[in-house]
Amino acid sequence: MxxxxxxxxxxxxxxxxxxxxxxxxxxxxxxxxxxxxxxxxxIREVGAGIGLRPSTMNRFREWGIFDAVAKVTSPSEFFEILTADGAPIMKEPWPADGEQTHTHLVHRGDFIDALLGVLPEGMVHxxxxxxxxxxxxxxxxxxxxxxxxxxxxxxxxxxxxxxxxxxxxxxxxxxVFSGEHAYRAVISVDGAQGMVVDDNLRMYIGRGTKVYLLPLRHRGQVSFDITALCPDSTWSPQVTKDDMLATVAGFDERLVEITRNLDMSTVNVRAVYDIDxxxxxxxxxxxxxxxxxxxxxxxxxxxxxxxxxxxxxxxxxxxxxxxxxxxxxxxxxxxxxxxxxxxxxxxxxxxxDEINDVFPGQxxxxxxxxx
Missing domain, CATH: 3.50.50.60 (FAD/NAD(P)-binding domain)
Known part of the structure; x- marks a missing residue:
């Protein structure tokens, strides 16, 4: 036009x-x-951490807001998938987009604040x-x-x-209900039981449960997420500490200890949905x-x-x-x-069993x- x-x-x-x-x-x-x-x-964004891919960061550069977003992130080199007890399954660098090679890890709240902060005064009602x-x-x-x-x-x-x-x-x-719950909290790096040693995302897979450790080291924190199978489709279900501990039974004892030490008042609990x-x-x-x-x-x-x-x-x-x-x-x-x-x-x-479907030949x- x-x-x-x-x-x-x-x-x-x-x-x-x-x-x-x-x-x-x-x-x-x-x-x-x-x-x-x-x-x-x-605006109060709940939840925890996410990764902004290189192509996304390139859009921010194009719009002139790269620095505003990047300053509230930690650049990450790779992501790793491990078994429940920590045995490696796969390790992959984040897909690059031109010269932009890092995925940037960010807290959802910081990300929303950064985006809204670059909009003209009075635009948001x-x-x-x-x-x-x-x-x-x-x-x-x-x-x-x-x-x-x-x-x-x-x-x-x-x-x-x-x-x-x-x-x-x-x-x-x-x-559409996925048959899963997501439990999300932000904890201090000191509370991560020594499991966060760099700025890279790690996911631990057990039977019906996935545990994510996403470092937010620019703010001295870690996003700790558990996704677990559960038939309760209530949008915001009621969950106890014992319920959460049951989902990580058999995982690396450090992950169990992180879960045991969570302040439940800070945990965001929701049933997981998408749409067709x-x-x-x-x-x-x-x-x-x-x-x-x-x-x-x-x-x-x-x-x-x-x-x-x-x-x-x-x-x-x-x-x-x-x-x-x-x-x-x-x-x-x-x-x-x-x-x-x-x-x-x-x-x-x-x-x-499904990793090969997502990464053929891996x-x-x-x-x-x-x-």
């Missing part, structure tokens, strides 16, 4: 999470008039819970609880796994990004990265296409095949060394 057309484009982003904040930044750099509407009255979206073809109207309405040339639905935008316009299918692939992400004036379009299980660590890539691809498409309608079609054609594949791979999870390290 012509620069003059982009500058006349009024865009409303629904949701101020990773996808919404990144989309707001990328689209505002086009010169468009962007506003972000977030239902929460204050808190306390706006979306009630309905009406698609009028070339423009759409948002109505929020309390009666406020906003009209925009383009609505970006970045409102997460339980997206109102997706549900009202594109798919009424709800989130959504056939259509856009109309002529509404589009989905991030979890609203393709929420996926966390096993491959691709949720936040995919949301950032969505934002970049959407901005690219608007710059390159002749109209908003054409741009949205181009965006979906670019991103949907990628995220469909990632959703499917993420559902495979990580087990010793043999467990112990088996390889025996040959």
């Amino acid at each position: 012509q620069s003059s057309d982009l500058k006349n484009l009024k865009i409303a982003v629904v949701g101020a999470g990773y996808g919404g904040a990144a989309a707001a930044k990328a689209l505002s750099l086009l010169g468009a008039d962007v506003d972000v509407y977030e239902q929460a009255s204050q 808190l306390g706006h819970k979306l009630e309905s979206v009406r698609d009028n073809g070339d423009r759409s109207v948002l109505t929020f609880v309390g009666g406020k309405t906003v009209e925009a040339d383009l609505v970006v639905g970045a409102d997460g796994i339980r997206s109102v935008v997706r549900h009202q316009l594109f798919s009424q299918a709800g989130p 692939s959504v056939d259509t992400w856009h109309s002529d004036s509404v589009v989905l990004v991030g979890d609203a379009a393709h929420s996926m299980l966390h096993h491959q660590g691709q949720g936040a990265n995919s949301a950032i890539e969505d934002a970049g691809a959407l901005a690219d498409a608007l710059r390159e296409a002749d109209s908003v309608k054409e741009a949205l079609a181009r965006y979906q054609a670019t991103r949907k095949p990628v995220t469909d594949k990632l959703q499917a791979i993420s559902r495979q999870g990580w087990s010793e 043999k467990p390290a112990a088996a390889a060394s025996a040959e």
Whole structure:
């Protein structure tokens, strides 16, 4: 689209999470008039650590915000998968993207703060819970609880796994329970029982349980995550310390001790959900990004990265296409095949038997060394 057309484009982003904040930044750099509407009255990101892949960091460099994000991260060289008692299965460097070779490990809260911190003052409007979206073809109207309405040339639905935008316009299918729970806490490096010696992600696999140690050494902490099979689909289940200890029975005793020492009031507990692939992400004036379009299980660590890539691809498409309608079609054609594949791979999870499905030809390290 012509620069003059982009500058006349009024865009409303629904949701101020990773996808919404990144989309707001990328689209505002086009010169468009962007506003972000977030239902929460204050931004408080719970959870723990994530990894920002080299391609994601390249997008931040392109947008001029690399330093703002990098200063709250720890660069990581590789990730490693081990058995429950610490025997190596595989060790891989993070996939590079050009000169960018490091994945950057970051706390979710720090990441959101960094993204929101690079948006212009007044762009984000808190306390706006979306009630309905009406698609009028070339423009759409948002109505929020309390009666406020906003009209925009383009609505970006970045409102997460339980997206109102997706549900009202594109798919009424709800989130899908994975049969797992995730228990997440941030502990001090000193409390990690000597298991964190560098800035690299390690995952320990036992029967039905995965334990992740993700260093956040720039803040002297470690993200400690347990993902365990559980039939309870309650969105925010009630879990005791004994329940958690049962999931790590048979693991390296240091991991058991970390679990035993957790302050349960600091542990984020949730059932793990994703969504089935959504056939259509856009109309002529509404589009989905991030979890609203393709929420996926966390096993491959691709949720936040995919949301950032969505934002970049959407901005690219608007710059390159002749109209908003054409741009949205181009965006979906670019991103949907990628995220469909990632959703499917993420559902495979990580087990010793499934590693070869994700990394074809990869043999467990112990088996390889025996040959």
